[in-house]
């Protein structure tokens with residue numbers, strides 16, 4: 001993994017960082033690179049309350065905030081920003097307001113790399129709208145000043161339309177940290193984690209590939 005000046009991660013929901021990119025984040029942290037994680041919402045509209053439920057609708061934002069902070073601690077992220085947008089509404093937010101929010105963070109932390117969702121290939125409207133806002137913010141910058149943009153995509157058509165990911169990080173050395181980050185989002189992942197652990201214990205080939213490799217598409221600006 002290339003050494004970066006500063007990595008900015010932008011996602012809409014607590015736990016978006018855990019599945020696809022936490023090994024990459026942990027590696028940058030271990031390389032001594034500052035990482036800023038801007039999380040737009042607290043995922044307060046999520047349907048999972050734990051299984052069996054250990055929270056309720058009123059307390060969910062508080063729980064998910066604590067889980068997000070715990071995941072950030074596990075990954076060694078020192079700069080966690082919770083931007084206070086509302087879950088499931090990012091696609092309806094004023095585009096300029098969203099773009100300006102991202103621009104302000106870019107101007108402040110001056111990242112050499114930004115990690116976000118690939119607009120149009122990330123399944124959830126909040127994901128696509130977040131990626132689109134990051135693309136708009138970077139597009140406004142002079143070409144030579146733009147940070148590299150690595151996008152996460154996982155829609156069914158992403159490989160057909162975008163081709164194979166051009167960046168694949170093998171994160172095996174920090175897989176334990178990744179699992180800790182996934183586990184930190186207990187309200188969302190507790191059940192799933194039982195199944196994951198079993199498969200990992202048995203070295204299930206598909207699960208090993210999924211955990212140990214993180215794929216990104218470098219965004220190509222028109």
Ligand SMILES: [Zn+2]
Pocket residue numbers: 012013015016124127
């Ligand atoms: Zn999400």
